[in-house]
Amino acid sequence: MDPVGSFRWRDVMQLSDVFRGITRVTLGNGSSSLFWKDVWFDDCDTPLMEIYHGAFSFYINEDEPVAKIITATDPSLIFHLPLSTQAREEVRGIQQGTMHVLLDEGCTDAWECNLGGAFSSKLYYDNCLRDTAADDAFRWLWKAKSPIKFKMFGWLSFLDRLNTRNMLRRTHFVMEGNTYTCMLCQNPPKETVEHLFFTCPFSQQCWDKVGMLWPSTGNRLALLHAGREHWR
Ligand SMILES: [Zn+2]
Structure with missing residues (x-):
């Protein structure tokens, strides 16, 4: 048996990435939102991985939650060291940008759809397939x-x-x-x-x-x- 599983499951797993692309997170305790892949940072409407390519390429685990990253004290647990010059500058920018982020232990992260209305499957599929021309x-x-x-x-x-x-x-x-x-x-x-x-x-x-x-x-x-x- 292929340890990766069937391609149908791979299709389903890819949907979770699409889902993350149409939502914005309001941080609570930061434990369920992904630092690099979710849209949570200030007024950005794109995930950090798309803004800070250099720093992202040195990351050990791209699916770390926000809470774990912004409370981390040992960079060697987060990055493959040493960093390139570009990555180092980007990390500095991220550190400065996230200094004011406050997590609330008593509150879970909240998700909302950013497609311009309450989430519906039609809105979701229209967004997913907007660049697809069917035969x-x-x-x-x-x-x-x-x-x-x-x-x-x-x-x-x-x-x-x-x-x-x-x-x-x-x-x-x-x-x-x-x-x-x-x-x-x-x-x-x-x-x-x-x-x-x-x-x-x-x-x-x-x-x-x-x-x-x-x-x-x-x-x-x-x-x-x-x-x-x-x-x-
Ligand atoms: Zn036949």
């Missing part, structure tokens, strides 16, 4: 006159999130006989979305019944574009 295939899918359960199935297949055998192997699911190839083929290739729905001889026979022939190469989205171009 046209997704628009065709959601506009199609089709029951929602088929659209959901299509959506998962477009994203390559269906539990094909190839996907199960990627998520470290152990199949009986350790077999992850297509069950429908004589000389079985990997069971990917592309194989299962487009190039497998069985699926080609099914497509034949409705008079459709897909290109033999390309990923699922490229195949959909080619198919749409051909059949309108």
Whole structure:
């Protein structure tokens, strides 16, 4: 088993970084806010790691809480020493800037959304996806006159999130006989979305019944574009 775990968990873990990017912390005891990654410092609207690159690159643990850093007395426990000239100057700036920070032992850190309104999942996703242009295939899918359960199935297949055998192997699911190839083929290739729905001889026979022939190469989205171009 891969000690890092499946890539799905890595995706989930990355969401916590996105979450930190849309919140501001009002310090209480400083124990749950991260010194480098949270937005907590004065009027800054970016985390310190983005302002003080030099100092940040010498840090031993980038996930230390605010309280631990601003009460630390031994720099060798925090930094890989010696520091570069730039890092030393930045650390001095940070020390001066944080001298006035007062922690309140009796109060927990408070978080609020900084997206311009009360937190909602729509606000969150709009922010996360603001620079993302979805493939046209997704628009065709959601506009199609089709029951929602088929659209959901299509959506998962477009994203390559269906539990094909190839996907199960990627998520470290152990199949009986350790077999992850297509069950429908004589000389079985990997069971990917592309194989299962487009190039497998069985699926080609099914497509034949409705008079459709897909290109033999390309990923699922490229195949959909080619198919749409051909059949309108
Ligand atoms: Zn097959």
